Amino acid sequence: MGWPAAEYLGGLLGVGGINFIVPVLVWLGFEPKKASASTAFIVIFSSFSGFLGHASLGNLSPMLLTFCAAGSIFSALLGAYLLRRKLSQKQVKISIGVILYLIAIKMAFDLLK
Numbered sequence: 001m002g003w004p005a006a007e008y009l010g011g012l013l014g015v016g017g018i019n020f021i022v023p024v025l026v027w028l029g030f031e032p033k034k035a036s037a038s039t040a041f042i043v044i045f046s047s048f049s050g051f052l053g054h055a056s057l058g059n060l061s062p063m064l065l066t067f068c069a070a071g072s073i074f075s076a077l078l079g080a081y082l083l084r085r086k087l088s089q090k091q092v093k094i095s096i097g098v099i100l101y102l103i104a105i106k107m108a109f110d111l112l113k
Contacts, residue, residue: 019103022096032092033083
């Protein structure tokens with residue numbers, strides 16, 4: 001399954017394609033830290049293209065844009081610091097698993113609505 005297929009499947013399920021790419025990369029033998037870092041880099045381009053599409057509609061709130069940009073920068077720096085300095089490979093693998101379980105639970109609850 002390639003990147004477009006993962007994004008398509010993620011879009012159908014209401015989640016990002018990264019939710020499929022990271023586990024597949026770990027399953028293929030990539031270290032969890034490298035799989036997370038690689039997909040975090042890729043998501044920049046996917047997110048930016050979505051932003052440009054939304055911006056082309058012309059209804060951007062400057063206040064919301066400022067808060068989102070600040071939150072994104074802070075979260076990226078915090079995530080990079082934790083991934084590089086604080087978390088072991090096993091902790092990253094467990095974190096990925098927990099996040100995927102939470103996404104599955106959210107999807108299950110959304111189906112029951």
